[in-house]
Amino acid sequence: MSIFDAARSPRLEAQRHETVRQAALNIGEVLSELKDEFPRVTASKIRFLEDKGLIIPQRTSAGYRKYSSSDVSRLRFILSVQRDQYLPLKVIKDHLDAVDRGEAPEALPGEPQPHHSSSIATWLKPWSARPDWFLSLSYRA
Template sequence: MALPQAEQSSRELLSIGQVLELLRDDFSDLTPSKLRFLEEQGLVTPSRTKSGYRKFAQSHVERLRMILELQREHYLPLKVIAEVLEEVDAGRDPVIPGAAPRSVSSILTPHRLLSGQELCRITGASNRFLGEAVAAGLMPAVEVFPREAAAQLTSLLHLAEQGITPQHLRALRVAAEREAELIAHAVASRGIKTSTPQGLEDSLELAAHLETVRSGVLRRRFGAA
């Protein structure tokens, strides 16, 4: 399985501190200096803000998890790990060198869920803010959250700092739900159930196209295109 390094939009990126929070439970010896070293070795390439701060996409986090797992559990040197990553980037699922027939995809740690308290600690959000986001329908009303929720809540915090609160974004949620219905109808019209892997893949592809169209509209609105 490939772990592409394509960047996510800036609102979904994580700081180095947030990455450490996400990975430290599984890799307690992980430090900022070790992350920087892995970057210097060319194993992971986070984006940079204009101020020079590192920003990590979810794909970077999964790549780091793979690297750290290969180091800790399989004792692979970084040179060999780099070769494994080249295979992964090429879309292949290589067998781990020196191991019994076992592919790289089989070693990835399942996504760990976050409690509301952990989510707030990682992002710096207050419990009240998280509650407001849930009440606005922008975050799921659940006991535990997927790790991707950290990026979403961080984005909501950045928006709130600019005066765009979760309450202001209720219309965005409604619009997104209408788009989801539109996509589901389009997929179903071709005789494909959205609950199937093919249906999910087609739905996400259509969602990506809609996001491109929306971005173009916004860019024109602000005179950027």
């Protein structure tokens, strides 16, 4: 038996599916994972995000959702951006779709730009030579 035949053997294939099955979480387990960081998230919210195409969990033969660790990470990202930056789902979905296509999307609105800190340093440079200038701005009674 060659390596390629062994890789396709039914026994190894069954073991591989069993490993995936064990690593996958049901929706209740996902809620347990997220509850500390997102106490108000519900199963219906997760299903809603699926309906909108932001996450696509695997399904069992009986139709139950099974979430991988990458699904949970993606959920965590979506919920964080929604909570912290108040971004609409359309913007989040477009960003994630670009990432899924292998593109490097622009930063989401509200994210710091890579050149941001250097532009502040450039702006402050003339004033760093005269630190007493800042003192002249203070209120004097």
